[in-house]
Amino acid sequence: MAYAGKSPWVIHYDGSSCNGCDIEVLATLCPGFDGERFGVINTGNPKHADIFLVTGSVNEQNIDVVRQIYDQMIEPKVVVACGICACSGGIFHDCYNVIGGVDQAIPVDVYAPGCAVRPETLIDAIVAGVAVLDEKAEKLKAEKKGRA
Amino acid sequence: MDLTGLLITLIGIIAFAVLAPVLGCFLAGIDRIVSARMQGRVGPPLLQPYYDVRKLFEKEGVTVNGVQDAYVICALIFAVIAGGIFFSGGNLLLCIFVITLSSLFFIIAAYSSRSPYAEVGAARETLQVMSYEPMVLLFAVAFFMATQTLMAPDPTMSFFVAPGSFDVGAVFSLDVPVIVCIWPVFLGLMFILTIKLRKSPFDLSMSHHAHQEIVRGMTTEMSGSTLGMVEILHWCENVLFLGWIGIFFVWGGPWTILIGIVAALVAYFVEILIDNNFARVKWQFMLKSAWAVALVAGGINLAVLAFL
Numbered sequence: 516m517a518y519a520g521k522s523p524w525v526i527h528y529d530g531s532s533c534n535g536c537d538i539e540v541l542a543t544l545c546p547g548f549d550g551e552r553f554g555v556i557n558t559g560n561p562k563h564a565d566i567f568l569v570t571g572s573v574n575e576q577n578i579d580v581v582r583q584i585y586d587q588m589i590e591p592k593v594v595v596a597c598g599i600c601a602c603s604g605g606i607f608h609d610c611y612n613v614i615g616g617v618d619q620a621i622p623v624d625v626y627a628p629g630c631a632v633r634p635e636t637l638i639d640a641i642v643a644g645v646a647v648l649d650e651k652a653e654k655l656k657a658e659k660k661g662r663a
Numbered sequence: 664m665d666l667t668g669l670l671i672t673l674i675g676i677i678a679f680a681v682l683a684p685v686l687g688c689f690l691a692g693i694d695r696i697v698s699a700r701m702q703g704r705v706g707p708p709l710l711q712p713y714y715d716v717r718k719l720f721e722k723e724g725v726t727v728n729g730v731q732d733a734y735v736i737c738a739l740i741f742a743v744i745a746g747g748i749f750f751s752g753g754n755l756l757l758c759i760f761v762i763t764l765s766s767l768f769f770i771i772a773a774y775s776s777r778s779p780y781a782e783v784g785a786a787r788e789t790l791q792v793m794s795y796e797p798m799v800l801l802f803a804v805a806f807f808m809a810t811q812t813l814m815a816p817d818p819t820m821s822f823f824v825a826p827g828s829f830d831v832g833a834v835f836s837l838d839v840p841v842i843v844c845i846w847p848v849f850l851g852l853m854f855i856l857t858i859k860l861r862k863s864p865f866d867l868s869m870s871h872h873a874h875q876e877i878v879r880g881m882t883t884e885m886s887g888s889t890l891g892m893v894e895i896l897h898w899c900e901n902v903l904f905l906g907w908i909g910i911f912f913v914w915g916g917p918w919t920i921l922i923g924i925v926a927a928l929v930a931y932f933v934e935i936l937i938d939n940n941f942a943r944v945k946w947q948f949m950l951k952s953a954w955a956v957a958l959v960a961g962g963i964n965l966a967v968l969a970f971l
Contacts (some may be wrong), residue, residue: 518717546703551695552712554707560879562725562886565718589886590723653720 517652519565519591520645521609526564528584530617531607532571535631536598537596540568544640555641561587566644569617570632572600572607578620585621591651594645597626598632605630668753675751679899680743684798688713690905694935701939712894719891727776727884734772735889739896741765746903754834756803762903765800766792769881769896776884784880788868790946794953795855800959802907803829805848808836808968809841833912840922842911844968849911853930855953859904861897862934864941865949874941905931917950 529537533624544550558564561584573581585594595619600603603616617623624647627640680791691712699706708714726732745762748754765786773785811827814837834841842849858865863872869880882893908930 518714518721521714522711522718524715537815547702549699551699551705552705553705554711557873558879559876560883561874562884563882563890589725591721655723656721 516584517597517649517656519652521591522556523562523566523641523645524556524558525566525568525641526558526561526584526588527548527568527570528581530569530571530577530581530601531574531613532600533600536601537627539596539629539631539634539637540570542636545627548634548638550638550641553638553642553645560587560591564588565592565648566641567592567594567621568637569594569601570597572604572618573615573617575610576612578614581617581620582590583602591648591655593648593651594621594624595627595637595640597627597637597640599628599630600636602626602628607628672748672753673753674742676747678908679746679750679902683899683902684741684895687895687902690715690901691894691933693897694931695934697935698939701936702876710796712898713940716891716894719886719922720888721892722887724887726886726889731772731885732892733888734768734775735885735892737898738768738772739892741768742896742899742903743850744931746899748908749831749903749906751795752830752835754829755806755831756829758831759799762900763792763796764901765896769893772885773881773883778884780878780883781881784868784883787910787946790950791858791865793867794865794950797817797857797954798851798855798957800962801957801965802848802852805845805961805964806910808965810837811844812844813837813839813841813967828870829862831910834910835915835917837914840912840914840919841853844913845964847960847964851956851964852907853933854931854960856904856908857934858949858953859936860901860934862938864937864944866938866943867946867949870943873928901931905912 525652527537528541538638545557560563567588568587569581579590594617596602600607603658604613608615614620625640627636629636683890689709692709695711696709704705719927741761742765745758745765748761749758758938767807770785770788770792772782773788807827807829810833814833861869861871863870863875866872869882870876885893905927911923912926913919
């Protein structure tokens, strides 16, 4: 079995969020919701993270940053778009500087809508992401075996 | 060293290599749960550190500099050897030197990635070694002098010179635990234990708490199986350092080992409590306070033992 899903370490990046979703992301890890029950740890290092939580939409300024963080993460990895801005651009969709949701920059696995996204939604999204993570881990394992 | 001594040390090393990661893993799990309860959370399952490490070994292998893995493996091997020497009742001084060698390998591993963040972590770890090393060495000297004070003088030797010993096993021939005459050194060791276990406020080189870290200190460029080995290294180190605490409370009779274990667990709880109640300090404070403690607690204790 894969252990990836049992210890989903997350990294959080604030694209251009109004901070509403960011506060909810942190609230998910605080005593009220305690994401660590599921092994969720907040890391500050993309190389240690399994799940990439992006809040806010992608614009010309941050698209390279989002891509770089994604590239630095090590397989298997999962991206969760947190909040409606990260999903589709949300209320800022038509702004001249906004490109759109996070999926304009990197492949997104789980969409967690909401304005701001609720911690319950986030936990659900992370649990859904964990299933994808397990799937990817199994695939990676099979690939490794095939190569050996 | 005679052949039996060597054999006992070898068995000790093998036993430590098998048991220390298991014990250390449980300790880390207890640490996470107790920390969570202190923060009003439920916390992860007991085996969470094990899941974490298993996951890390499943990750894709990516290193900036391949030699980093070799350094981390060396650090792990020397930590295991140090633990084996200690728990087989071997030479305390040798144990301290070997565990320092292990720390040095870990520092070199962090430097080898050439990442500025890892280098900051490595520089800070060097400062941590500088901070705790005087107290650790004074601990070894005090242990020797305590066994000398507490052991019955050897009647076959002239001038009634008592045979002091650096051997950890020597405590079993004492009538009272060494803590009775080196309790200031014990307090000093408790102080630097916070640095050695990398707990707040002295987790400068790498912290388990992301909110007070510059990326991830020394392990910034370590990922996957390398990071997994670093975790195992910490489990082994924690068991060894708690062993140092426990040895203060052990004397003649194997049942006293239980007292040592209880003392070590209490010390670990105190460390978790400190970890959860203090924010990281600057390195200047760490260095000054650790040296001051070493000088006062260690120096005065040694002076008293030497002149009384």
